Amino acid sequence: MDSNKKIVAEKAVDEIKDGMTVGLGSGSTVYWMLQALGERVKDGLEIVGIPTSQKTEKLAKELGIPLADFSSVDGIDLAIDGADEVDPHLNLLKGGGGSLVREKIVDILAKRLIIIVDETKVVDYLGTFSLPVEVVPFGWETTSKRIAEYGCLPRRREQNGEAFISDNGNYILDCDFESIEKPAELHENLKKLVGVVETGLFINMADVVMVGHAGMVDVLTKA
Ligand SMILES: O=C[C@H](O)[C@H](O)[C@H](O)COP(=O)(O)O
Known part of the structure; x- marks a missing residue:
């Protein structure tokens, strides 16, 4: 590999x-x-x-x-x-x-x-891999609930039993969508949520x- x-x-x-x-x-x-x-x-x-x-x-x-x-x-x-x-x-x-x-x-x-x-x-549709969404730590629980409304189950990424911290000092929520049929639309919607820094959709x-x-x-x- x-x-x-x-x-x-x-x-x-x-x-x-x-x-x-x-x-x-x-x-x-x-x-x-x-x-x-x-x-x-x-x-x-x-x-x-x-x-x-x-x-x-x-x-x-x-x-x-x-x-x-x-x-x-x-x-x-x-x-x-x-x-x-x-x-x-x-x-x-x-x-x-x-x-x-x-x-x-x-x-x-x-x-x-x-x-x-x-x-x-190489896949037909994005989303089998959990979508990483970077969020500010303050209020991440409520940001997570807003993200979940788009049809996924967000999990806060952990490392060695603690929250994973990005290079920018933020949390990553790994969001299981299974299949993302409209990636551009999902990205735009998630970006509008207060607390979301960026999504992993490029x-x-x-x-x-x-x-x-x-x-x-x-x-x-x-x-
Ligand atoms: O945050 C990580 C990056 O987006 C990587 O480019 C991506 O995860 C692919 O990494 P790898 O080549 O290890 O599969």
């Missing part, structure tokens, strides 16, 4: 060229992307990366990848990120690792967004999805 993640990650790194500002996604597939990018940087590739999570920032630093933030950069040439699910319209469900807010800020700014997944992530954002399977890479593009 990891070999499919590695091969698709390496293919995506071929798209990174000298002088680019690159959004660095998060997750186990992006781990392989960072490894390959670190090698390219050692060989002389000159880029600057904008990390989408503290984990990615730490690993990128260990690998010698130069980093920047929005105080010195105001555009992103290319972002490469993972996803938990991809539908036929290239809409995404993300946030399994809890990094959805920073990912969305970076990915939406990128002139081109490449998503790297293995074949297990609508109409991916330009390319690279899918690793059986040692090969399929490239899906927007129709």
Whole structure:
């Protein structure tokens, strides 16, 4: 399984060229992307990366990848990120690792967004994977009830017996919808709720999805 993640990650790194500002996604597939990018940087590739999570920032630093933030950069040439699910319209469900807010800020700014997944992530409808929704901790119980009115059972994410805290100091509610037939509409509705910071639905954002399977890479593009 990891070999499919590695091969698709390496293919995506071929798209990174000298002088680019690159959004660095998060997750186990992006781990392989960072490894390959670190090698390219050692060989002389000159880029600057904008990390989408503290984990990615730490690993990128260990690998010698130069980093920047929005105080010195105001555009992103290319972002490469993972996803938990991809539908036929290239809409995404993300946030399994809890990094959805920073990912969305970076990915939406990128002139081109490449998503790297293995074949297990490609689905007909989003929603088999629980939808992560980041909420502010204050009043999260009432925010959770409002979210539930849209037809799901939200669970506050826990880690080691305590509430999981995002990089932004918030909670994540994992919401079981089973099947999300209208992802854009659901995203808009959830975003209107006070207390909701962001949802893991990334609508109409991916330009390319690279899918690793059986040692090969399929490239899906927007129709
Ligand atoms: O919060 C995590 C991110 O959205 C990841 O990009 C997503 O969960 C996919 O991660 P992985 O490549 O580990 O399946």
